[in-house]
Amino acid sequence: MQFLKKDKVGPTTKARGDAGEDEALAYLQERGLRLLQRNYRTPGRGGGEIDLIMEATDGTVVFVEVRRRSRTDFGGAAASIGHQKQRRIIFAARHYLLQWRQLPPARFDVVSIEAHGPQWLQGAFDAG
Structure with a gap:
């Protein structure tokens, strides 16, 4: 059954996602935001997860979703x-x-x- 084994080539999806979060975190910190929490998850099933929670210099709490896409088909990340x-x-x-x-x-x-690098969309959506 050796033929059923897949050889993994390159980083896993999780590793690529973590690298994207690292890049986004560095990018935002260079622009003055401070990390409050990373990978915040609500307890229980069916909740949500936030990649980065940052604080802007004016005290605004910024909930950041990080997306990485290799292609821009269908509008990109x-x-x-x-x-x-x-x-x-x-x-x-x-x-x-x-x-x-x-x-x-x-x-x-x-x-x-x-x-071509990180793109920061401030106020990408709202809670309303």
């Missing part, structure tokens, strides 16, 4: 964040903000890692 994914991110953000005594200003950004 940013276009791959559909309504259902946005709902999960918003759910996780609301859960995260429960720990704050006073709600800070917040927004949802996307950093897409494209062939």
